[in-house]
Amino acid sequence: MSRTIKMVVFDMAGTTVNENNIVYKTLQKAINEAGYNFTLDEVLAEGAGKEKLQAIKSILKTYAGNTDTELADRIYSNFSVQLTEAYQTAKLLPQPNAADLFSALKERNIFRVLNTGYSRPVAQSIIDILDWKEGTEYDQLVTATDVSGGRPEPDMILFAADKFGIKPAEIIKVGDSIIDIEEGKNAGSALSIGITTGAHTPGQLQSANPDHIIDNLMELLPIIDRY
CATH class of the missing domain: 1.10.150 (DNA polymerase; domain 1)
Incomplete structure (x- = not known):
């Protein structure tokens, strides 16, 4: 089990939420x-x-x-x-294995943060439709309207890190777009990981030089456990 990763920051649409664009x-x-x-x-x-x-x-x-x-x-x-x-x-669904991954991270005492380029009202409406609860599926929601600098600025990640007393080097960022990967890098995250379930193609994701590209959320666990 990883002793150095203490938080995973997930993008929402395309990464943890399937809303069909x-x-x-x-x-x-x-x-x-x-x-x-x-x-x-x-x-x-x-x-x-x-x-x-x-x-x-x-x-x-x-x-x-x-x-x-x-x-x-x-x-x-x-x-x-x-x-x-x-x-x-709209028909909104969790991305495949999102619930299992959230549960596995909780068992590992790793904080689960959702961050998004949406405004807080829009993001909260998505969470309500999915019936996700703070403390159960996730530990914090940070939106573009909670901070001054939007992606690729690192403000949302640093906001979450500050709340939980976590260092950026103890955080993994996961997202489905180039700008997610850039955000993780700009925050000084331990790993910035692209996932192919959303907005950008594997080739587009690769152009941002992520540490890993995954096709399914559960592929994150062995990466964490090896780190």
């Missing part, structure tokens, strides 16, 4: 309603993992050279309304 499909719809024709792959490539207003700004700048902040704000407002509506009928 509802957020990015809604983001694509809101942006394209403003007169664009971006594909879902483009939205995922540039926006995955980011705080969602920042994702909109990045997508507009990268693919259209548009830096109009007022336009981005209007799209974000439209997106927020549409996302609330989408979640009312």
